Amino acid sequence: MPDRPVRTRIAPSPTGMMHIGTARTALFNWLYARHTGGKFLMRIEDTDRERSTEEAVQVIFDGLKWLGLEADEEPVFQFVRADRHREAVDDLLARGAAYRDYMTPEELEAERELARAEGRVVRSPWRDASPNDAPDRPFVVRLKAPQDGETLVQDAVKGEVRFQNSHLDDLILLRTDGTPTYNLAVVVDDHDMGITHVIRGDDHLNNAARQTLIYQGLGWDVPVWAHLPLIHGPDGAKLSKRHGAQSVTDFEAMGYLPETMRNYLAKLGWGHGDDEIFSDEQAIAWFDIVDVVSAPARLDWAKLNHLNNHYIRQAEPVRLAGLVEKVLASRDWPLEAGDIAVIERTIPFVRDGAKTIPELADAVVFALKRRPLELPEKAQAAMTEEMLARLSRLREALGALPHWDVRDLEAAIRAFAEREGVGIGKFGPQLRAVLSGGAPAPDLAGAMVALTREESLGRLDDALSRPA
Structure with a gap:
């Protein structure tokens, strides 16, 4: 294409979910x-009016925003550009690059059977007919594709891909009711939007040949093509429901952060040396479409979880607390005033082991429990008189600490064990x-800092005052 600023696009169809490949x-x-x-x-390619609801469109907007x-x-x-699409068809007809096909459904079926028997594509007898011979009946408009030679798709990912023109049929541009077809609408829209690079899944590679012919028929510059490999599941099969998550909403609901997904998805088919973790700024500086590999990429849950843990550890506790609050609310956990502050205070002590936000929510639950706590059966059985006496002495030692931080608490617990002569x-x-x-909890000192002095000692007092 001429040397002009790059313009790329995403063109999803609103189908009710936004696939992770999209x-x-x-x-x-x-x-x-x-x-x-x-x-x-x-x-938004919303020509399928049955599925193109406002809700389905909003799913796309929400997914990309997230x-x-x-x-x-x-x-x-x-959909609203149909008149412009028909205008482009008129231009193709005027240029002799398209024609009206008046074959009846019965004639078309007979031609299809003959084409199959002869091992060729469908060719309409109206392809080279005079417009003066046109009957008064419904017609479609077809592209007059070349019958000889080949169409070259110069792909930034796959290299040169050649299509024999004898294998390309005269695709329909306008249906009998005057509605434009997908390949026509895509070309006209991309041209009018000034798209310089069409970067999309390689399930569209065959469309690139037909769309190239439409560009050429209209006398327009052909954009740079770049067809991306599909995403497969861990077993190498095309990603599907049996692999767990398919849509952006699924991954969000499972507790993955958007920065995790950007980092991880960038690694599916592209990479920068051995770098596994990189910022948006680094990805932007390094990324080039020609570096995308042509082989399908496999979703690796272990790597995704490792990456999400990294970003959970990097995120601000106040942000994570808001996400944890939503998870707990979805579980009908009875949150009270002040609980968000408890969650935020607890997160730094528990997030190192959390791979997802639901796991992080599990890890903060201990700090949200209401007094008096009910002890597990095994712990209750271990509360002998000797154990209660020891915990009472420990409570006295802890209560005398001038500072309530991890370092002093760890030192106090070690010193107490030495005085008691036990591990x-x-x-x-x-x-x-x-x-x-x-409930799951961090190390003892971390748990007590998260709980605060008052709550920690209060829970100890509850246990010591419980009848043996």
């Missing part, structure tokens, strides 16, 4: 536009049960 396509378009100083645009991939200009809606294992499990009520 999300990666959006990411690659966004990265390339940012890398080149260009613009990232959006088109991922942080919002477009640089207002979205284009394909921490002789009372640590019971202390943990008293503090957490049997």
